[in-house]
Amino acid sequence: MNFSEAFKLSSLLCKFSPDGKYLASCVQYRLVVRDVNTLQILQLYTCLDQIQHIEWSADSLFILCAMYKRGLVQVWSLEQPEWHCKIDEGSAGLVASCWSPDGRHILNTTEFHLRITVWSLCTKSVSYIKYPKACLQGITFTRDGRYMALAERRDCKDYVSIFVCSDWQLLRHFDTDTQDLTGIEWAPNGCVLAVWDTCLEYKILLYSLDGRLLSAYSAYEWSLGIKSVAWSPSSQFLAVGSYDGKVRILNHVTWKMITEFGHPATINNPKTVVYKEAQKSPQLGLGCLSFPPPGAGAGPLPSSESKYEIASVPVSLQTLKPVTDRANPKIGIGMLAFSPDSYFLATRNDNTPNAVWVWDIQKLRLFAVLEQLSPVRTFQWDPQQPRLAICTGGSRLYLWSPAGCMSVQVPGEGDFAVLSLCWHLSGDSMALLSKDHVCLCFLETEAVVSTACRQLGGHT
DSSP states (O other): OEEOOOEEOSTTOEEEOTTSSEEEEEETTEEEEEETTTOOEEEEEEOSSOOOEEEEOTTSSEEEEEEGGGTEEEEEESSOTTOEEEEEOGGGOOSEEEEOTTSSEEEEEOGGGOEEEEEETTTOOEEEEEOBOOSTBOEEEOTTSSEEEEEEEETTEEEEEEEETTTTEEEEEEEOSOSSOOEEEEOTTSSEEEEEOOTTSOOEEEEETTSOEEEEEOSOSSSOOEEEEEEOTTSSEEEEEETTSEEEEEETTTOOEEEEEEOOSEEOOTTSEEEEEEEEOOOOOGGGOOOOOTTOOOOOOOOOEEEEEEEOSSEEOOOOOOOTTSSSOSOSEEEEEEOTTSSEEEEEETTSTTEEEEEETTTTEEEEEEEOSSOOOEEEEOSSSSOEEEEOSSSEEEEEETTEEEEEEOOSSSOOOOOEEEEOTTSSEEEEEOSSEEEEEEOOOHHHHHHHHHOTTOOO
16 A cells, blocks of 8 residues: 655545546645646645535546635536636625536525526526525436426425426426425436434435326434435435434335344444554553764654454443434434445444444345444445445544455654545545545555455454
C-alpha cells in the first residue's frame, strides 16, 4: 500500500470525476484539478469567494463551485479552460446547487426553499419549480438520468412531483400519506420510489413511476422511527435503520420484512468473528538507544502501533449512554450501506459508536463486527468488490474484506487525521481527507491485500 504526498485542502471538498481521470480539490477560493495518475495540476481556477460545495457533471467535462454566502455558482470547463459561467441568484439567495443528469442544467435551491431554478448552459434559458420541501433528501434522480422526483410542501401537506429531465415537463404529481416527509430515494433500477416520514413516526411508502402506492410499511408506533434508509445495488432489498437499534430488510416482491438485524451490546454467537483494535507502544531495546550528535534536535517519538485481534465470545461492546432529553439523541442506526454486489450490509449503531457491523445478506446473519478504539466517523465500500474502508478521525485507515481486516498507518509529518474518504471508481485507490490536507492511498492487487488481511495480528 502506497501513499502520495499530502496536498492542501479546505472544508473537506475533494471529489474524483465520474470517469475517474481527474481529482478536484478546493483551497479556499481556488479549485485545483489534478490528473489522477500523475497528480500533476491540470487546471487551476480562481472563484469569487470561498468555495462551499463542488460537483462534477456526469460526463466529467464541467465542474460547478457553489458559494452559498454570496448566492453564486461558477461553472468551469475542462475542455475549454477559458470558458466559464457565473450564475447569481441575487436577493433570492442560495442554499443548494446540483447538476442534472445530462450535465447541461444546474438546479439551484433558493433560501427558505421558495423555489428551484433550473439553468440551462446550452440555451441560457431559465425554468422555475415552486414549493420544494426543506428536508434532508428532497431531490433524487433515476440512475439512467431520465426522471427526477421532488418532494414538495404546499397547503400544509406533502407531495411528490416527477419530472422528465429532458424537457423538465411534469410527468406525475401526487400527495403522500406522510405527516412531515423527510426523504425520498429511487431504487437503482428506477422503478420504485421510497418515501419516508419524520423520525416521530415510523412509516415508509413505496410508489411506482406512475405514482401508484405499492406498499406502506410501519414497524411500530408511538416511538422514534426511521433514521436511515439504503437500497441494495440490485434493487432487491431496502434496508431501513431506526432509532430502536434495528435494521429491517424489505424484499422487492411483496415489500414485506424478511428479517430484522438487532445490534446488542454483547455478541454471543460463536459463528460471528469479532475484531477488536488493539494498541500498544513499541518497545525500545537498550541496544537501540543512541544519543543524537550535539546541536541536533530531538527526533519524533515512535508512534503507537495498532492491529486487530480476534476476540472470543461473549464480547461486550463499548456503549454510549444517550442523552434522551435533547434533540437528535445518539441512538439508533445512523449509517448503513450495501456492498456493490449486494452480498453484505455494513451498519453503525450510534449508541455503540466504535463498532461496525457487517451482515451477510445471502444468509441473513451477522458476519463480523469490528470494534475500534475511537468512534467511527464514516465507512465506504470499494465500488468493485466487497471491501470496506473505515476511518475514525485518527491517523490510521482500516480495511475489511471477507478474508480479514487490517490497520494501516497513514504516513506524513505529524498525525494525518483521516476525517473522511472516497474511493476511486476502479477500487485501486482512494482519497483520504483531513481538516487541511488530502492524500491518495494506492492499494495493491486483490491477492496481495487478501494475504495481508489473513495476517490478522499484523499491521502495516
